Amino acid sequence: MKYFGLIWKNVWRKKIRTLLTMLSVVVAFLLFAALSAIGYAFKGGEDAADAERLIVLDKVTIINPLPQSYQNRIASTPGVHSVTFASWFGGFYQDPRNQFAQFPIDPYEYFAMYPEFKMPQEQLDAWAKNRQGAVIGREIAEQFGIEVGDRIPIQATIWTMMDGGRTWEFDIEGIFETEDPRGSSAFLLFQHDFFEEARAFGKGTVGWYIIRVAPDADPVQVANAVDIQFANSPNETETSTEAAFAQSFAKQFGNIAMIVTLILGAVFFTLLLVTGNTMSQSVRERIPELAVLKTLGFTDLSVLGIVLSEAILIMLFGGLIGLGIGWVLVQGAAAAGGAMLPGIYLSPQAIATAIGIMVLSGVVTGIFPALKAMRLSIIDALSRA
Amino acid sequence: MSEVLATLTSVSKVYRKGKEEVEVLHNLDIEIPKGDFIAIMGPSGSGKTTLLNLLGGLDRPTGGTVVVGDAELSSMSNSQLSHWRSTNIGFIFQFYNLLPVLTAQKNVELPLLLTDFGGGERAKRAGIALDIVGLGDRARHYPRELSGGQEQRVAIARAIVSDPALLLCDEPTGDLDRETADEILRLLQILNREHGKTIVMVTHDAQAAEYANRTLHCDKGTLEAREAV
Structure with a gap:
């Protein structure tokens, strides 16, 4: 630490050069933060997934609904602790740009299935009593300024009403949130009973089922047991873990992780060249000064440490x-845009990775100039002064 | 002045230039008494600076031994030599060799970074050294804000701040005008006479050599003693 003043002064020896180099580092890590957070948003559902929850979909495509009658049969499958359902509504709020997900569900069953979503009990009870009621996530409420007691319109893009209308109105009875930063609460939930009663088609079906596996049961065996039950029926099922479901959902958008890695790889490769060049120049310019340090009694290792620390510090x-x-x-x-990209989050793991990359990049860019400084001959270097 | 500070015994130094070997010092024997002020003169390439480098542990002899105080330099590792230099030797160069990014105060503190002194103690000692060379009021100035003579004074303060027994000066006035050179030489004389520093000074300048107690002439790798005029 006592060398810090010397290292700091050396870093700022050529202010413009150091500022420009640092600017490239700032931009690189700004990009890293942004892309990591976006990558996380696509991967977030996977990470937040509960290992004891299974998703039951139509075997052919997620678009095909499943009969509502499956619920009791699934519930009676050995190893199933509880089961509920949800459907994709696919509407927007006021303007097509205001996109967020909406799901018709059973209030009590759904909140029992997803204990990570927190909402006051009285709001849940009030919602359960109001067939036209809905609850929304905190992210949505804050983004659009929606409060409990408001009546909001949702324009359906799929589900027309019995009267041919596409505007579904809901009374906001509650606001839920999740404390898990990996999860998202950027959606609206409303009563399946109201949906069933008001929709013009698709009655008696749901989009998918969600199963909580009993504590002593094997999720894989339970998934197989469910699928076997519906084999050779008009609606065969494919049951997978919630993580696998989230993963396949994210893959619809392409291999985000690969794209992020490639972009960051190019950015950091350029960064290493820029910073490495800065460090090499910096050492070349002050060979006599480094020789003076050695003459005064700084050991080869101290000189190596000083130069390496400069690179790491930058x-x-x-x-x-x-x-x-x-x-x-x-x-x-x-x-501001939680509904558009729910789960966007700069995780502690990403921050730790970034700091690791900073130190590693500092070592990579500084090691060769540092070795040069360490090995320089005092006599030769002083003769250049 | 009878106690010996440094002894060079049968010291030779050979440099290799391609396939050719050049002997710079040849079987040199010299004793430097404690508290002496020696000027070494001689033509370029006569081995003056090489002799200084050997005394300061910056270079190793090809043959013979160099003993300074209790230390036999030829047998020490690079790391040991570094530690030894930090407490036993003060170097003063022709071109001052101050670090431009540090103030005078911080330049003088540099050798103290190698000690266990805290920041306060380092600052205090650097302040005393700057007072000795008459630059206490320039502590916060950067080298670019000082004249050549002042820079050399800061370099002298840096050389004495860790209180070494031996000061090695390589053409300390070579870059200064006559008047400033005399000031620097008088300062070295004070350090020798009042602070007991042993000084070995390489110089081309006969007038500078007159400030020393004695002058040794270096030529073709050997030394010849001449008393100061």
């Missing part, structure tokens, strides 16, 4: 600023 300083700006932007995006 990376850490610029990187943390970039990460900080990225974090602010991600927070802003989560607050």
Whole structure:
């Protein structure tokens, strides 16, 4: 630490050059933060998935509904603790740009199935009593300024009403939220009974079933048992874990992880060249000074440590600023556009990875100039002074 | 002045230039008494600076031994030599070699970074050293804000801050005008006479050599003693 003043002064020896180098580091880690958070949003459902929940879909396609009569048969399958259902509604709020998911469900069953969603009991009870009631996630409520007691219209893109209308109106009875940062509450839930009664077609069906596996049961065996039950029926099923479901859902958008990795790889490769060049120049310019340090009694290893620390400091300083700006932007995006990209989140794991990359990049860019500084001959170097 | 600080015994130094070997010092024997002020003169390439480098542990002899104080330098590792230099030797160069990014105060504190002193103690000692060279009021100035003579004074303060017994000066006035050079030489004389520093100074300048107690002439790898005028 006592060398910090010397290292800091050396870093800022050429202010413009250091600023430009740091700017490239800032941009790289800003990009890292943003892309990690976006990647997380696509992967978030997978991470937040409960290992003891299974999803039952139509074997052919997610678009095909399943008969509502399956619920009791699934419930009686050995190893099934409880079962509920949901359907895709696919509407928008006021304007087609205001997209967020809506699901008709059974209030008590659904909240029992997803204990990570928190809502006051009195709101749940009030909603259960109001067939036209709905509850919304905190992200949606804050984004659109919706409050409990409001009546909001949702324009259906699939489900017309019995009277041919497409505007479904709901009374907001509650606001739920999730404390799990990996999850998202950017959706609206309303009563399946109301949906069943009001929709013009598709009656007696649901989109998919959600199963909670009994604590002592094997999820794979339960999934097989459910699918065997409906084999050779008009609506064969495919049951998978919630994580597998989330993964296959995310893959509809392409291999986001691969795209993020490729972009970041290119950015960091360029960054290494830029910073490496800066460090090499910096050492070349002050060979006599490094020789003076050695003459005064600084050991070869201390000189190596000083130069290496300069490279790491540039990376850490610029990187943390970039990460900080990225974090602010991600927070802003989560607050402003949570419905568009639910689950956008800069995870502690991503932050730790970024810091690891900063240190590693510092070592990679600094090691060769540092070794050069360490090995320089005092006599030769002083003769250049 | 009878106690010996440094002894060079049968020291030779050979440099290799491609396939050719150049002997810079040849079987050199010299004793440097504690508290002495020696000027070494001689033509370029005569081995003056090489002699200084050997005394300071910056270079190793091809043959013979170099003993300074209790340390036999030829047998020490690079790391041991570094530690030894930090407490036993003060270097003063022709071109001052101050770090431009540090203030005078921080330049003087540099050798103290290698000690266990805390920041306060380092600052205090650097302040004393700057006072000795008459630059206490320039502590916060950067080298670019100082004249050549002042820079050399800061370099001298850096050389004495860790209180080494031996000061090695390589052309300390070579970059200064006559008047400033005399000021620096008088300062070295004070350090020798009042602070008991042993000084070995390489110089081309006969007038500078007059400030020393004695002058040794280096030529073709050997030394010849001449008393100061």
